[in-house]
Structures are given as structure tokens and as C-alpha cells.
Amino acid sequence: MKISQMRITADRDVCIGAGMCVMTAEEVFDQGDDGIVVVIEVEVPPEHADAAARAVAACPSGALRRVDA
Numbered sequence: 766m767k768i769s770q771m772r773i774t775a776d777r778d779v780c781i782g783a784g785m786c787v788m789t790a791e792e793v794f795d796q797g798d799d800g801i802v803v804v805i806e807v808e809v810p811p812e813h814a815d816a817a818a819r820a821v822a823a824c825p826s827g828a829l830r831r832v833d834a
């Protein structure tokens with residue numbers, strides 16, 4: 766079975782800087798000086814995929830989107 770590559774995109778215009786993503790998956794997300802999300806690992810390695818998926822689900826603004834290739 767082919768393991769798909771998870772990609773994460775973030776709409777920085779929608780992000781409200783709540784920081785849930787960073788608390789949930791600090792290897793994948795960071796916040797800029799303005800508090801708005803920065804995706805560190807756009808192509809999420811398998812070992813961080815579960816945390817990244819939880820972060821997408823936990824984001825209160827819907828700014829994060831999971832795109833699996």
C-alpha cells in the first residue's frame with residue numbers, strides 16, 4: 766500500500782493566532798511575531814502526521830487545510 770504524503774497549508778488571512786496548532790504539533794507549526802501561523806513543515810513527515818492532523822482538527826478558525834498527495 767502506498768503511503769500518501771501529507772501536506773498542510775495555512776491561510777494566514779484566516780488565522781486568529783490562537784496557537785492551538787503550535788501547542789498540538791510544535792514540530793510542524795510556529796507563530797510569527799504577529800502571532801499568525803507559520804507552517805514549518807509543509808510536507809509533513811510520517812512521524813509528525815498524527816499530531817499535524819490533530820492540529821488541523823483543533824484549529825478554531827479553520828485556517829489549516831490538509832492536502833494529501
Ligand code: SF4
Pocket residue numbers: 775779780781782783784785786787796800801802823824825826827828829
Ligand atoms: S490553531 Fe489555527 S488560528 Fe490558531 S494559530 Fe494555528 S492556524 Fe492560527
